[in-house]
């Protein structure tokens with residue numbers, strides 16, 4: 493990198509002090525990204541969750557945060573003058589709105605770009621689009637893309653940009669992964685982990701040992717599952733992935749989780765059941781599901797629901813105090829019935845509210861704001 497970038501940003505310090513494991517490591521250009529939870533030091537995950545808890549305490553019940561700068565002191569204006577650009581090349585409801593609400597609440601300006609209506613539809617590469625938005629002065633890019641690794645590619649492209657002759661070196665620009673293909677969705681992993689800790693009284697230190705989390709459904713195609721497994725196991729929880737063999741292949745063991753194809757045998761010992769949507773857009777159609785690509789993983793939706801849907805009976809088999817989670821979007825009647833989705837055990841909307849707090853914490857960490 494140094495050979496490519498003669499005009500280094502001044503704030504890049506070259507010390508030989510050991511890096512603080514509780515901080516997200518900056519890259520060679522001085523930018524701090526959140527690209528994945530896999531491989532992050534547990535102390536860094538814990539620090540982001542502790543920051544979320546601090547924000548939660550300061551915010552109290554103040555939701556939603558639709559207007560700019562609404563957060564209470566000392567959060568108000570923390571990101572004033574900063575620009576967060578949402579680059580969503582794939583559909584999103586919760587994640588995009590949540591990042592916008594979080595950034596605006598802290599006083600940042602938010603720019604929204606989607607592939608429809610942008611030059612992506614004219615053949616521009618994502619790396620070029622990202623470099624252009626960064627060149628306009630964005631401090632952070634929040635990126636969702638259907639290709640696994642798209643966020644890493646963008647971060648590397650930005651780090652390797654040469655300053656244009658006569659112009660100052662580009663400012664470091666953070667890349668925050670909002671879901672890349674089947675790879676990761678780190679802020680969802682953090683908000684799921686925060687919600688788990690919140691429900692089971694582990695907010696003090698985020699030690700999740702002794703807790704068992706069942707992740708049920710299309711784990712192989714799920715970026716949410718990968719981020720959940722990384723964060724939850726790093727903090728000591730036991731994760732069991734449950735689903736048919738096509739969705740829960742043996743290769744998942746490499747992520748440090750247990751596997752099962754029998755939901756009913758796992759339910760009585762789980763402290764949380766995290767239900768996933770079948771990722772039809774990444775698979776071939778089973779009978780009854782029209783829009784799908786990639787390998788089929790189930791023969792029929794009815795058969796899938798019989799074996800794996802979380803319904804009223806299965807809800808009754810859960811441990812006292814166990815919670816039902818779902819990252820959304822929910823396909824009612826496929827992976828979960830309304831009785832389960834809307835039951836008192838369900839923390840689905842709490843997850844959404846926590847998502848805003850997590851994204852406030854992540855935006856601050858990636859933009860180097862930590863004085864609260």
Ligand code: NCD
Pocket residue numbers: 586587671677680715716769771819820821
């Ligand atoms: C998920 C996603 O897009 O990765 N949703 C979300 O961000 N909350 C899960 C899904 O699409 O099923």
